Amino acid sequence: MTSAVADDTTDQDVFGGVDSHADTIHVAVISDNGGHLADAEFATTTAGYAAALAFLNAHGHVRAIGVEGTASYGAGFTRAARSAGLDVVEVNRPDRAERRRIGKSDPIDAYAAARAALSGRASSAPKDDTVAGIRALHNAARSAVKARTATLNQITHILVTAPESIRAKFGQLKGVDRTDALARLRPAGDAVHTAVLTALKSLARRVKELTAEHETLTRALDGEVTANNPGLRAAYGVGPDTAAQLLVTAGGNPERLRTEASFAALCGAAPVPASSGRTNRHRLSRGGDRAANAALYRIALVRMSSDPRTRDYVARQTAAGRTKKEIIRLLKRAIAREMFRCLTTTVTIPGIADLRPLRQSKNITLTAAARHFGVWPATISTLERGIRRDDNLANTYRDWLTAA
Template identity: 30%
Template sequence: MSVIIGMDPHKRSATIEVVDERGRVLAVGRFGTDKAGYADMLAAGRKYADRVWAVEGCNGIGKHIAHRLVHDGETVLDVPAKRSAQVRVFATGNGRKTDPVDAHPVAMVALRSPDLVQVQIDADLQVLGMLADRRDELGRARTQTINRLHRLLLELLPGGAKKFLSAPQARALIATVKPRDIVGKTRRRLAVELISELEGIDKKIKAAEKNLKELVAARGSTLMELQGIGPSGAARLLADVADISRFADRDRFASWNGTAPVDASSGDQKRHRLSRAGNRRINRTLHIMAVVQLRNRTEGRAYFDAKKAAGKTSMEAIRALKRRLCNVVYARMAADQKRRQAADPGGQSGTTLQSSVTDLTPDIGPSDKPLPGPATNHPKPWCQRHLDIKGCHEREFGRVGCLVPCYVERARDPFRASDASAVVIRKEWQIMPRLYGPGHFTEDPYSQVVSPHGIPVDDLVAVLQKEIRRSRIDNAVLAAYEMFTTSTDVAQHLWRRLRLIAVEDVGMGLPLGPVLIDVLHRNFNATPGGDWMMACHAVRLLASAPKDRTSSEHADWVATKVALGEALVEVPDYAHCVHTRAGQELGRGLMQWWDNGAQVRDELPSADHRYREELIEIHRRDEAENGTAPPPSRWASATAGPYCD
């Protein structure tokens, strides 16, 4: 007869209940978890030939006893505490909560739920889990030590130390403090002890990171290749997830780790709220991954900016980013596991063929189909794609003569494929890529945002700038209004673009253009309804002004020539004056500065030189008396000008 043995585990005791296939209670018992009590419980369970143990919370309080059962060859299922609590709500007993009452829902959940996870012991994953826990403990210990040290340094040093403080920096600071009273000396001694503790913790963290990196690499995982996941994050994912195939799809995985939003719709109102459930350690790992990506120029940053441009708040955008990164991690872990299984056809530690509870020993036959693997992208090489003359641009780079074919495709989802942004193929002997000008292709985050009339915002920006260049005022104003009415963030992007146009396209045609645009922006909300009027006037001002692109062309020319090694700043002799080390070594003083360094071209004819002549006379007398050495600080306030190059 097949039975389920439900268990309510505790630290020093465990209560079991044996039920048959119909849910009838066959036996109940309470046993200790010491050596003798465990042996008695195991003997009581082995009276039934066909048995499955169901233990509540195998990743928590039930972990120690579940692993002992698996080690002794028993089949153990992990029953989530939430499921057993839901069954307990509908049980009779007027809300009584005793160990036998708790064991009964555990057994019933195991009897009626075919999707419970069978507990397997993977030695490598256990080691990774323990070391990841140790790394987290060291991180918390370091934070506590730093906080205690900051408190003491605040009392020893005026203003305290900077926020992010390392042990060498703290030791250098404490070396400058020499208190004379007994209180100060004691405080300094305690600070020195904390610095020594901090150095010891840093060494342990470094060793733990090295150990984790080696173990993750030996596991064959490529998680550390993802930006924002280090050795401890990869180890945490591997240890807590174990077998990624236990999740039917990436949505189940997101629900398990709490990155999937919770549906909170009511009636006609459709909304979702933040989930505070799920595995919080994995959620924290994904949060760290998101923060790291936001601090760098990554696809995650582009996705975050696009969400902000679409009207999301910062918190909503980062939640959306975490959900998307969850998909990335799921796909990477699934691909790694698939690769390991292909390398080892006999399977791998951590997987199981017994996953059903309805049939206690269900052997998987040839009619059972595995779950489909995650969608993978295998982009073709650029030469195999259909490249027409409009998609391929070739550009000469001066004397290097390097052709740079660039194929650009718009990426609606920056996480969908590794080559979602521009793909640029260059010959090996090219010295540097082009930095400025039309040869530079990047994915605009605003390309994923559309206006109320369905026009992509990046197209609107292109229309705005090119119509201003051509002095087509009406269409430029229409493009600006479309951007203005899309969202608050896009309206601010309009002003940022207008500042750029004022320099790049109008330039010296209206030298004060950037200042005028800034003044109009500052008066954006000066009057009710006047915000759009200010923006409209700014567009009309730039479109009607004379155009001059020489600043943009000059900047492009300089960057390209320097990159090619064809131009470099030259230092003329007159630059070596009293303000430089080279000039001082040459014995040049203020008189040489007046004769050469202070020369001005295109000076106003009406310039008044009375003050300069008097200063020259003063400096001539000073050099006659003291030589050409740099003058003392007494000159700084009286003659600040000549000492400012």
């Protein structure tokens, strides 16, 4: 632990900075004119957080504390500081050029965080804990998908080098058919055949278990997301995984994102000038939260394939000479604006609970209703169950059922 002697005057304004790690945090204090006052190291425990806050308060009136990793290693200290009524701001780690110039150590990073809080360079409020459950379910569901993909790849690689009789029997099967066939195996034959078949059976069963696990987690995630923000979940093209990612990116307190432009920049969807000479254009941003950017991309693809308004827009932009990449950039920026509105305001969701009972009371089948509107029966089914939101179709459908 390193420290400096605190000033005898405890009524001065000071700023704190925290460099967080798994087992320790390093806390630095500076005066309101940037002078270094003291720094010390504390454990990432309840007692350690209390000691760190006492250390900060001993040097004066704490105006703000800059913390690196408020949603990761610094989450515990952030909760303790905010519970004590202190103002915490989120600090990005220094860029590489600055680190090469001044070096790196825990005290250096802690003082840099304090200076960021003093200068106002760090001004974003940290995310609160209301989406912690969504974040946990989202991470678990994604890890299940990654593990399932890795297992499927292992099966493919084993079949490539498997004995000819095994490769001929299972190599041509695809998807669920292959997994089901391998899971039902009864390994037999010589030592090589038995070993290969045993491995394939084990991997196939693992795929089935991971698939069931992912489906269970997705159902739980869907329930949490819908309860947290029904307007976001009901937006066209927004599934449980996409909604969860946007909620995690924005945090449980999205009001900390002051404008929709700041949210677009956070998602890497803000247009970046790419002009030169007589060329005047913009390009896709390569910064921001890339997982949130991917979520906007998925929404754009869904709407380009099945949303009539989006398809008409794409046709107009294509006729105007824009490339597909440029059109997607425009769509992602517009979608970011819509998602920001869903995240920061209460969006009223029209009721659809009456549609299925009304159809059944008229003895109208899904197929008949779908044929009338020129859509697939699945479209009407998902509309009735609230899985797909289409307000225009819902209103027209209700009017038709009422008049039938």
